[in-house]
Amino acid sequence: MDISTEAILKFNQVDKCFDDNVVLKQLSFSLSAGMVVGLLGQNGAGKSTLMRAALGIVDIESGSISTLGEPAASLSIQAKAKIGYVPQQPFGYEGFTIASALELHSSFYPQWDKRLQTEWLERFGLDPKQQVQKLSVGQRQSLALIMAMAYRPQLLMLDEPVASLDPIVRRQFMGDLFELALESGSAVLFSSHITSDIERVASHVALIKRGELVLFKEIDALREEVSLVHLGENQTLPQGVKVLNRYQQQVLVDNENQLEIPGSSQVSSLNLDQLFMELHR
Numbered sequence: 001m002d003i004s005t006e007a008i009l010k011f012n013q014v015d016k017c018f019d020d021n022v023v024l025k026q027l028s029f030s031l032s033a034g035m036v037v038g039l040l041g042q043n044g045a046g047k048s049t050l051m052r053a054a055l056g057i058v059d060i061e062s063g064s065i066s067t068l069g070e071p072a073a074s075l076s077i078q079a080k081a082k083i084g085y086v087p088q089q090p091f092g093y094e095g096f097t098i099a100s101a102l103e104l105h106s107s108f109y110p111q112w113d114k115r116l117q118t119e120w121l122e123r124f125g126l127d128p129k130q131q132v133q134k135l136s137v138g139q140r141q142s143l144a145l146i147m148a149m150a151y152r153p154q155l156l157m158l159d160e161p162v163a164s165l166d167p168i169v170r171r172q173f174m175g176d177l178f179e180l181a182l183e184s185g186s187a188v189l190f191s192s193h194i195t196s197d198i199e200r201v202a203s204h205v206a207l208i209k210r211g212e213l214v215l216f217k218e219i220d221a222l223r224e225e226v227s228l229v230h231l232g233e234n235q236t237l238p239q240g241v242k243v244l245n246r247y248q249q250q251v252l253v254d255n256e257n258q259l260e261i262p263g264s265s266q267v268s269s270l271n272l273d274q275l276f277m278e279l280h281r
């Protein structure tokens with residue numbers, strides 16, 4: 001299948017339970033080339049499960065997931081070789097030096113970009129001679145990122161990739177992530193609790209609340225379309241304005257169609273941090 005015209009990753013009405021715990025509910029969204037999607041949700045909202053389901057590591061109850069044009073549950077080796085994934089708690093390679101770990105890892109990927117590897121080792125301040133088991137958590141995370149990215153995967157999924165990185169490295173990395181996606185025609189899905197990072201580098205944000213996708217929107221449209229409305233007495237919102245959350249007279253709305261909100265209501269625009277707080281009031 002020619003995936004250049006297809007979504008690189010597509011969730012369609014996905015339901016997932018662990019025993020009685022419903023973790024993903026009717027979840028639908030898709031990523032195409034050049035998209036960098038920041039996934040935001042509380043602890044336990046379902047972000048890691050969603051990524052693992054896209055890799056076929058966990059199965060789903062109903063709905064479908066198409067990853068690089070194939071059913072996620074039965075991905076071919078060829079498709080897997082085009083996916084980069086950094087889980088929350090990366091990996092082994094104990095007993096290896098960074099150089100030997102990279103040598104082994106890169107041997108699985110014919111399109112491995114050695115120049116990118118060298119550049120990123122330098123950027124992350126990693127010494128190839130260092131033993132992997134002696135690395136700090138942040139350094140391990142950096143190495144995991146190089147391993148997932150240096151073959152320029154078509155789909156890159158990063159589960160809180162920068163949580164342990166210091167602000168300088170984090171900022172550089174996030175910028176590079178965006179560039180890489182654009183340059184290579186890849187799609188990136190990354191989860192993060194750092195809303196300012198999502199605002200800075202993502203093209204879209206996907207907001208998940210208890211397994212449900214409550215919002216999927218271009219970052220640039222957020223400020224204009226999502227706002228907090230303080231409704232006056234007896235005032236109602238026009239039909240077509242989607243209510244995301246309600247707390248007494250305060251209503252968090254997605255006004256995608258830019259409909260007129262009643263005259264005396266106070267409407268405030270929100271940044272992503274404020275939006276997240278209002279969503280969980």
Ligand SMILES: Nc1ncnc2c1ncn2[C@@H]1O[C@H](COP(=O)(O)OP(=O)(O)OP(=O)(O)O)[C@@H](O)[C@H]1O
Nearest residue numbers: 018021023041042043044045046047048049050088
């Ligand atoms: N293997 C599993 N068996 C049973 N329950 C699980 C399993 N994996 C995840 N869960 C449950 O699924 C829910 C979603 O977990 P998930 O790890 O996807 O959340 P998350 O959004 O990534 O959270 P965090 O931000 O804390 O990483 C949680 O209630 C969790 O306890």
